[in-house]
Amino acid sequence: MEKIKVGVLGATGSVGQRFIQLLENHPYFTVTHLAASEKSAGQTYGDVMKSRWKISSDIPAYAKDIIISLPNPEVTKGVQLVFSGLDASIAGEVETAYAEAGVMVLSNSKNHRMDPNVPILSAEVNAHHLDVLQFQKTKGKIITNSNCTIMGVTISLKPVMDAFGLKSVMLFSMQAISGAGYPGVPTMDILGNVVPYIGGEEDKAEVEPQKCLGTVEGGIIKSADFKISAHCNRVPVFDGHTVCVSVSFDKKPKKEEILKVWADFQGEPQKLGLPFAPNPAILYREENDRPQPRLDLETGRGMTTVVGRLREDPILDWKWVVLSHNTIRGAAGAAILNAELLYQKGFFN
Numbered sequence: 106m107e108k109i110k111v112g113v114l115g116a117t118g119s120v121g122q123r124f125i126q127l128l129e130n131h132p133y134f135t136v137t138h139l140a141a142s143e144k145s146a147g148q149t150y151g152d153v154m155k156s157r158w159k160i161s162s163d164i165p166a167y168a169k170d171i172i173i174s175l176p177n178p179e180v181t182k183g184v185q186l187v188f189s190g191l192d193a194s195i196a197g198e199v200e201t202a203y204a205e206a207g208v209m210v211l212s213n214s215k216n217h218r219m220d221p222n223v224p225i226l227s228a229e230v231n232a233h234h235l236d237v238l239q240f241q242k243t244k245g246k247i248i249t250n251s252n253c254t255i256m257g258v259t260i261s262l263k264p265v266m267d268a269f270g271l272k273s274v275m276l277f278s279m280q281a282i283s284g285a286g287y288p289g290v291p292t293m294d295i296l297g298n299v300v301p302y303i304g305g306e307e308d309k310a311e312v313e314p315q316k317c318l319g320t321v322e323g324g325i326i327k328s329a330d331f332k333i334s335a336h337c338n339r340v341p342v343f344d345g346h347t348v349c350v351s352v353s354f355d356k357k358p359k360k361e362e363i364l365k366v367w368a369d370f371q372g373e374p375q376k377l378g379l380p381f382a383p384n385p386a387i388l389y390r391e392e393n394d395r396p397q398p399r400l401d402l403e404t405g406r407g408m409t410t411v412v413g414r415l416r417e418d419p420i421l422d423w424k425w426v427v428l429s430h431n432t433i434r435g436a437a438g439a440a441i442l443n444a445e446l447l448y449q450k451g452f453f454n
């Protein structure tokens with residue numbers, strides 16, 4: 106089958122660069138359209154990114170000669186899907202414009218996440234949320250990723266919620282600086298320091314997992330019924346968000362029962378053998394001092410959710426630590442996996 110033409114909006118940013126890297130030689134998709142701001146538009150991707158590429162592999166040759174445009178669905182020429190890594194100040198209206206023009210939009214921004222018939226899609230967790238797309242009014246459809254901080258948390262919660270029911274969740278994040286985009290947090294604020302505030306982050310972390318873990322009722326997504334309290338912190342780590350999670354259950358499970366549901370966890374991506382599907386989806390590390398960003402971030406090419414330190418919580422029931430790669434599993438990789446799911450489900454036929 107011929108490859109689907111795709112675009113990357115916000116192609117010059119932290120998330121955009123990951124898309125460019127991860128989409129090289131993709132079996133289903135070929136990148137033909139790149140968009141960014143006025144600062145970059147009209148120049149080739151190779152020229153613009155000479156001093157801005159921050160990933161430890163070269164800029165893929167396929168992207169270097171593509172001329173960056175301003176976001177504009179009129180110039181997409183046969184593009185059926187765009188991956189969006191746009192800044193939230195512009196993402197909402199631009200993504201709607203592409204959807205109105207008939208393009209499928211896979212967004213990493215917060216703007217449309219809480220719209221009732223827009224899925225926060227995490228392919229292993231809630232593939233059934235695609236059922237609400239038919240109720241979106243635009244010709245193209247909008248699908249979002251969750252916030253990168255709670256991506257791995259939600260994946261770790263899914264199998265235990267299904268098996269034991271969730272009552273409440275406390276989470277404490279240690280978030281990498283790449284999560285703030287480029288150039289992000291000033292060096293003098295973050296080197297040798299911890300910043301116990303990330304604007305808007307706790308608000309997202311306290312509502313998005315419930316939507317992601319919710320049900321589809323009457324054409325909209327109904328959030329799961331449990332509460333989250335979140336503390337979000339920026340730490341001097343380059344990539345990888347680590348989150349400490351404490352959970353109380355409807356029915357307190359035994360440790361071996363939690364480990365078993367994590368080990369057995371598979372979603373549609375694994376069953377369909379999608380190219381970006383990590384196997385395993387969740388890896389539990391037995392060592393007392395894991396997961397760590399430096400040691401565990403590349404697990405499953407950055408797509409596996411790495412969990413460790415499962416132990417009893419004296420206030421709630423159980424606690425553990427989750428690590429996920431914020432620009433891969435928490436952004437570009439997850440959106441590509443979502444797009445692969447759409448492709449295999451016939452959305453581009």
Ligand code: NAP
Binds near residue numbers: 213
């Ligand atoms: P970033 O590094 O600041 O990149 C922002 C991108 O948006 C750049 O390509 C920029 O283009 C483009 N842009 C900004 N203003 C624009 C305008 N007026 N018109 C067109 N393009 C414009 O940010 P990021 O970290 O990649 O994040 C992108 C989105 O993903 C944000 O909504 C963020 O919350 C979300 N997200 C980020 C992460 C992460 O780990 N970084 C993870 C998950 C989700 P120029 O370079 O030309 O200015």
